[in-house]
Amino acid sequence: MDYLVTIGLEIHAQxxxxxxxxxxxxxxxxAAPPNTHVCPVCMGLPGSLPVPNRRAIELAALxxxxxxxxxxxxxxxxxxxxxxxxxxxxxxxxxxxxxLCVNGWVDIDxxxxxxxxxxxxxxxxxxxxxxxxxxxxGSLVDFNRAGVPLMEIVSEPDITSPEEARRYFQKLRQILxxxxxxxxxxxxxxLRCDANVSVRPAGQQAYGAKVEIKNINSFRFVERALAYEIxxxxxxxxxxxxIVQSTRGWDEATGTTVAQRTKEFAEDYRYFPEPDIPPLRLxxxxxxxxxxxxxELPDARRQRFMTDYDLTPYDAxxxxxxxxxxxxxxxxxxxxxxxxxxxxxxxxxxxxxxFRLLKDSGETLVVxxxxxxxxxLAEVQELLNNGVITRTSAKEAFDAAFREGRAPAQIxxxxxxxxxxxxxxxxxxxxxxxxxxPKVVEEYRGGKVxxxxxxxxxxxxxxxxxASPQAVQQALEQELTRQ
Amino acid sequence: MALTLAEVEHxxxxxxxxxxxxxxxxxxxQLSNILDHFQMLQQIDVSTIPPTAQVTxxxxxxxxxxxxxxxxxxxxxxxxxxxxxxxxxxxxIFEE
Ligand SMILES: [Zn+2]
Numbered sequence: 001m002d003y004l005v006t007i008g009l010e011i012h013a014q015x016x017x018x019x020x021x022x023x024x025x026x027x028x029x030x031a032a033p034p035n036t037h038v039c040p041v042c043m044g045l046p047g048s049l050p051v052p053n054r055r056a057i058e059l060a061a062l063x064x065x066x067x068x069x070x071x072x073x074x075x076x077x078x079x080x081x082x083x084x085x086x087x088x089x090x091x092x093x094x095x096x097x098x099x100l101c102v103n104g105w106v107d108i109d110x111x112x113x114x115x116x117x118x119x120x121x122x123x124x125x126x127x128x129x130x131x132x133x134x135x136x137x138g139s140l141v142d143f144n145r146a147g148v149p150l151m152e153i154v155s156e157p158d159i160t161s162p163e164e165a166r167r168y169f170q171k172l173r174q175i176l177x178x179x180x181x182x183x184x185x186x187x188x189x190x191l192r193c194d195a196n197v198s199v200r201p202a203g204q205q206a207y208g209a210k211v212e213i214k215n216i217n218s219f220r221f222v223e224r225a226l227a228y229e230i231x232x233x234x235x236x237x238x239x240x241x242x243i244v245q246s247t248r249g250w251d252e253a254t255g256t257t258v259a260q261r262t263k264e265f266a267e268d269y270r271y272f273p274e275p276d277i278p279p280l281r282l283x284x285x286x287x288x289x290x291x292x293x294x295x296e297l298p299d300a301r302r303q304r305f306m307t308d309y310d311l312t313p314y315d316a317x318x319x320x321x322x323x324x325x326x327x328x329x330x331x332x333x334x335x336x337x338x339x340x341x342x343x344x345x346x347x348x349x350x351x352x353x354x355f356r357l358l359k360d361s362g363e364t365l366v367v368x369x370x371x372x373x374x375x376x377l378a379e380v381q382e383l384l385n386n387g388v389i390t391r392t393s394a395k396e397a398f399d400a401a402f403r404e405g406r407a408p409a410q411i412x413x414x415x416x417x418x419x420x421x422x423x424x425x426x427x428x429x430x431x432x433x434x435x436x437x438p439k440v441v442e443e444y445r446g447g448k449v450x451x452x453x454x455x456x457x458x459x460x461x462x463x464x465x466x467a468s469p470q471a472v473q474q475a476l477e478q479e480l481t482r483q
Numbered sequence: 484m485a486l487t488l489a490e491v492e493h494x495x496x497x498x499x500x501x502x503x504x505x506x507x508x509x510x511x512x513q514l515s516n517i518l519d520h521f522q523m524l525q526q527i528d529v530s531t532i533p534p535t536a537q538v539t540x541x542x543x544x545x546x547x548x549x550x551x552x553x554x555x556x557x558x559x560x561x562x563x564x565x566x567x568x569x570x571x572x573x574x575x576i577f578e579e
Pocket of ligand 1: 020024025038039041042043147
């Protein structure tokens with residue numbers, strides 16, 4: 001019997017702000033010594049007053065717009081009540097009935113071609129503190145992360161395979177990093193997800209029991225955890241067992257999902273509106289301001305690169321993967337236009353030579369761009385187009401520009417890399433080659449026309465590759481007929 | 484509106500309160516009385532009044548994304564019954 005798989009993801013993404021969600025403590029907790037970014041508000045001390053971070057709300061709304069959501073006008077922050085040592089106040093500030101963003105979607109490459117994954121909601125909340133378990137059976141609590149702004153992005157159960165789940169997660173990361181709301185750093189926990197998965201026999205209408213896999217912090221793990229869990233559920237169903245709605249965790253060491261102790265009453269959160277925070281009323285004008293802040297998104301830019309710049313789908317994809325690379329390419333194209341250089345040639349320099357150099361140096365483009373400025377890509381191609389340098393010299397000049405941070409034209413001039421054209425220098429070298437190789441010249445004149453190849457080789461060697469073979473051949477033929 | 488003992492036990496457990504049978508019974512009576520008062524409020528016709536969770540009439544109280552000084556760690560940890568390595572030490576989490 002075949003089984004149908006239903007998956008929905010809940011993605012937690014920290015919002016990139018300087019300060020925390022409800023207080024002025026720094027949200028940059030990664031490298032801070034424990035409990036140094038804390039205050040009465042984020043430690044939940046009595047009498048402290050939380051005040052929402054305007055920028056966090058703006059960025060969450062920006063995310064909603066990037067994900068095609070409707071932005072709710074009336075927003076209430078609620079208290080989600082439960083006891084856990086990483087939650088100082090005994091409740092997490094979150095949103096319940098009235099999420100900030102609703103009814104969005106994300107387009108991904110599905111298993112059967114383009115697919116639209118629906119988004120139920122995006123709501124704002126605060127992150128919890130961090131627990132470290134000690135060998136002697138205690139737990140240590142660091143509240144630096146407590147109160148860091150967080151968004152929860154909830155998908156519809158539209159995902160039907162582990163690969164689709166991974167691609168959806170990757171697409172969301174790309175968009176969040178692109179619009180600057182999240183660092184994309186999954187290792188530090190700035191981006192993580194819970195996956196809900198159920199299976200049911202083909203033909204059955206009702207969904208199977210839902211199993212939640214908690215706290216997955218890599219693309220690979222989400223795919224592996226889901227694949228394992230689907231296999232486990234199908235095997236159970238085949239054996240006539242029943243799947244129980246439950247919570248599991250992914251254990252990377254064993255490559256399995258493990259049942260987590262579910263606390264009784266854990267789901268009884270007794271949400272109620274946070275009395276300390278007045279409602280947030282977002283006007284249409286405010287939403288319009290956010291919309292104006294929204295940059296061109298990767299999918300739209302990819303399409304434009306193909307139509308306007310004549311890029312292949314592959315190049316367009318590579319050049320819209322990361323915002324910094326994409327923007328760099330746009331600057332290079334802007335410099336290429338007045339020089340009559342094709343955007344496609346600029347793309348080739350970027351994805352070919354420059355990516356290779358970055359791989360060798362281990363740098364990011366942002367760092368290397370201090371030296372290899374975007375206009376250099378246009379400049380080197382222009383020199384090539386105008387026949388000033390050969391392809392070999394162009395690469396050499398480009399590599400030097402990358403290392404030294406100087407313009408290719410300058411490097412070409414300083415090092416005398418310009419092509420040796422039909423002028424005196426070339427003529428001298430051609431005459432020399434003819435004088436040095438009387439036997440070959442004889443063969444050529446005797447009718448063996450391919451013998452000229454050897455002479456071309458000799459001249460090319462003498463020019464150290466700075467002449468075009470066509471120009472050399474032309475000069476040789478002229479000289480050989482003249483004598 | 485009389486609450487059952489089971490309901491009181493449930494609420495006590497959510498609030499992490501361990502109550503004796505006598506205390507449970509006392510709470511059952513007192514909480515039932517409180518609910519009776521709300522029962523009276525329920526009779527008021529509020530169909531024309533929009534629901535609210537606030538009485539201040541304030542909206543959009545927000546702050547700019549600016550840093551303010553945090554507490555010194557000694558201050559933050561001052562009331563911790565047990566501390567270790569600059570952190571609050573609590574009993575192992577998974578034991579209930
Ligand atoms: Zn704080």
